[in-house]
Amino acid sequence: MIEVKGLTKRYGELLAVDNISFSIEKGEIFGFLGPNGAGKTTTIKILTGEIEPTDGEVKVFGFNPVSDRKNLHKVIGVVPEIQNLYERMTAKENLTFFANLYDINHKRVDELLEQFDLREWANEKVKNFSLGMKQRLLLTRGLLPKPDILFLDEPTKGLDPYTARYIRGIIKEVNKNGATIFLTTHYMEEADELSDRVVIIDKGKIIVCDNPENLKRSQDKGIIKITLKDPIEERQFSLSDKQTGNRIKELLQSGRLLSMETEKATLEEVFINLTGKKLT
Ligand SMILES: Nc1ncnc2c1ncn2[C@@H]1O[C@H](COP(=O)(O)OP(=O)(O)OP(=O)(O)O)[C@@H](O)[C@H]1O
Ligand SMILES: [Mg+2]
Numbered sequence: 001m002i003e004v005k006g007l008t009k010r011y012g013e014l015l016a017v018d019n020i021s022f023s024i025e026k027g028e029i030f031g032f033l034g035p036n037g038a039g040k041t042t043t044i045k046i047l048t049g050e051i052e053p054t055d056g057e058v059k060v061f062g063f064n065p066v067s068d069r070k071n072l073h074k075v076i077g078v079v080p081e082i083q084n085l086y087e088r089m090t091a092k093e094n095l096t097f098f099a100n101l102y103d104i105n106h107k108r109v110d111e112l113l114e115q116f117d118l119r120e121w122a123n124e125k126v127k128n129f130s131l132g133m134k135q136r137l138l139l140t141r142g143l144l145p146k147p148d149i150l151f152l153d154e155p156t157k158g159l160d161p162y163t164a165r166y167i168r169g170i171i172k173e174v175n176k177n178g179a180t181i182f183l184t185t186h187y188m189e190e191a192d193e194l195s196d197r198v199v200i201i202d203k204g205k206i207i208v209c210d211n212p213e214n215l216k217r218s219q220d221k222g223i224i225k226i227t228l229k230d231p232i233e234e235r236q237f238s239l240s241d242k243q244t245g246n247r248i249k250e251l252l253q254s255g256r257l258l259s260m261e262t263e264k265a266t267l268e269e270v271f272i273n274l275t276g277k278k279l280t
Contacts, residue, residue: 031195077147
């Protein structure tokens with residue numbers, strides 16, 4: 001669905017995207033992660049034909065995003081990082097305006113307003129919307145073309161947990177119905193929950209591309225955490241220590257064992273370890 005080879009983008013002296021390559025299969029949720037300024041939004045803008053690359057090859061659904069932009073936007077949906085709704089228009093006017101731009105049947109507008117519980121807000125001006133409602137509307141607009149590929153640039157940024165979960169639910173549903181998803185997010189739990197594969201990009205370069213399970217396992221701490229009762233007490237044992245088996249056996253026999261779990265690395269720890277970001 002997406003094929004990227006040697007993609008590079010310069011802004012003057014600054015190398016925002018530095019010779020990256022990856023491909024995305026049909027039906028995947030592809031998490032594109034990285035610290036602030038890593039080059040995520042720049043990559044999305046290139047893949048959706050908003051800006052031109054400096055170098056490299058890009059094919060999205062077989063289209064060149066620059067020369068085939070109009071056709072590309074019939075099969076992709078975009079939820080940009082910065083909300084670009086028309087604040088003085090109503091929700092429905094925003095959707096209809098967009099539908100006209102891409103020859104989309106107006107019935108689809110009503111269908112989506114209904115589906116995303118926006119019916120009662122349809123004739124309200126967007127400037128009166130909360131952040132969460134605006135984001136729901138932005139996602140609705142992205143879904144107007146019934147996209148084969150949906151690009152989401154931090155779709156849950158700043159949202160309350162309920163709205164964020166609602167949006168994650170829609171992303172899963174759209175994916176289940178066949179759409180491929182390109183997702184950026186700073187919420188590592190969200191990336192872990194949704195993504196089939198993730199890329200971590202830093203200073204314009206891809207530093208890793210794998211599925212979240214493999215990444216977490218690669219940074220596994222190899223520790224068993226045991227909780228004892230009477231009195232409550234926590235102990236940790238290393239999996240590589242030959243004595244661990246005997247010690248656990250003793251604790252089992254003592255009848256004090258309450259719970260036992262292996263301590264796994266989280267995707268957040270993987271991210272921090274690999275990007276080594278320090279706040280300056
Ligand atoms: N129009 C532009 N002109 C000059 N520099 C730009 C422009 N757009 C982005 N940059 C720079 O390119 C780099 C990559 O920016 P980009 O917006 O792609 O990062 P990002 O990974 O999306 O970050 P964030 O997580 O903060 O959204 C940054 O250093 C940014 O300042
Ligand atoms: Mg960004």
